[in-house]
Amino acid sequence: MNKLLFKLLRYSGLPFLFRQLVQRNKVTILMFHDISAQTADRSFRYLTQAYNLISLDTYIRACRTRNAALIPPRAAVITFDDGHKRNYELVPVLEKYRVPATIFLCSGIVGTNRHYWFTRKHPDLDSSELKKVSNQEKLRILSRTGFEVDKDFETRQALSKAEIEEMKKYIDFQAHTVFHPCLPTCGDEESKMEIALSKQMLESDYALHVHALAYPNGDYGEREVRFSREAGYACAVTVDYGFNTLDSDLFRLKRLSVNDTDNMDELVVKASGVWGFFKNMAAKPKK
Numbered sequence: 001m002n003k004l005l006f007k008l009l010r011y012s013g014l015p016f017l018f019r020q021l022v023q024r025n026k027v028t029i030l031m032f033h034d035i036s037a038q039t040a041d042r043s044f045r046y047l048t049q050a051y052n053l054i055s056l057d058t059y060i061r062a063c064r065t066r067n068a069a070l071i072p073p074r075a076a077v078i079t080f081d082d083g084h085k086r087n088y089e090l091v092p093v094l095e096k097y098r099v100p101a102t103i104f105l106c107s108g109i110v111g112t113n114r115h116y117w118f119t120r121k122h123p124d125l126d127s128s129e130l131k132k133v134s135n136q137e138k139l140r141i142l143s144r145t146g147f148e149v150d151k152d153f154e155t156r157q158a159l160s161k162a163e164i165e166e167m168k169k170y171i172d173f174q175a176h177t178v179f180h181p182c183l184p185t186c187g188d189e190e191s192k193m194e195i196a197l198s199k200q201m202l203e204s205d206y207a208l209h210v211h212a213l214a215y216p217n218g219d220y221g222e223r224e225v226r227f228s229r230e231a232g233y234a235c236a237v238t239v240d241y242g243f244n245t246l247d248s249d250l251f252r253l254k255r256l257s258v259n260d261t262d263n264m265d266e267l268v269v270k271a272s273g274v275w276g277f278f279k280n281m282a283a284k285p286k287k
């Protein structure tokens with residue numbers, strides 16, 4: 001059903017209009033998670049034609065120096081969240097299309113056999129319900145299924161240390177907290193630690209220069225903005241709908257989810273912001 005809808009929307013001319021009118025003088029930040037090399041090849045072939053891909057760093061530099069010349073028309077920034085192990089297979093594709101990508105890593109999960117809590121299937125509760133309870137309560141519930149944040153499993157879900165070391169030349173690695181909690185459900189100390197320690201671990205264990213944070217699931221509050229500033233980050237990305245300019249709040253950068261799709265109609269529609277625009281409109285409470 002959605003397949004047909006994406007096709008109709010793609011050829012409605014709306015994505016073209018958004019690219020020309022809305023995205024032309026803005027910076028669009030796109031969010032991926034875990035796509036195959038094949039999907040990446042098709043996606044980046046399209047994205048490099050439709051957009052001018054720039055690094056997150058270039059955008060931040062443009063904001064700090066107020067230099068609009070650093071930003072080409074229809075600029076887009078490519079980001080990946082979590083640090084899934086399959087990201088390793090993307091390097092040749094990213095090189096082929098010269099995509100300057102940022103991958104946000106969970107510092108307590110990469111380089112280990114620990115698992116992302118949201119990949120754990122709970123018999124009764126799905127992950128959207130688990131995001132609503134406090135982080136401590138969520139971990140208590142998940143521990144009954146044999147999950148612990150610091151337990152090493154047989155299989156690996158995240159990038160290994162050797163992979164990150166090898167990818168460092170091509171990829172900008174930044175922080176995505178330590179264990180990927182839903183930050184607003186954490187206590188003060190916990191939220192602060194998740195934000196600050198992630199940067200410290202990535203800098204000391206991988207010799208990375210970490211200046212950007214992606215809030216897990218895009219969930220954040222005033223408190224998280226403050227903690228990110230205090231921890232020394234220069235910016236943080238959300239999944240709030242919209243596009244960015246030189247005047248954007250650097251700790252509330254807007255980002256569009258493209259849903260790791262292999263359906264090119266969906267990619268075109270979502271990358272243009274058309275999908276988010278309608279979703280955002282539908283979600284707005286009526287007065």
Ligand SMILES: [Zn+2]
Nearest residue numbers: 081082216217
């Ligand atoms: Zn994530």
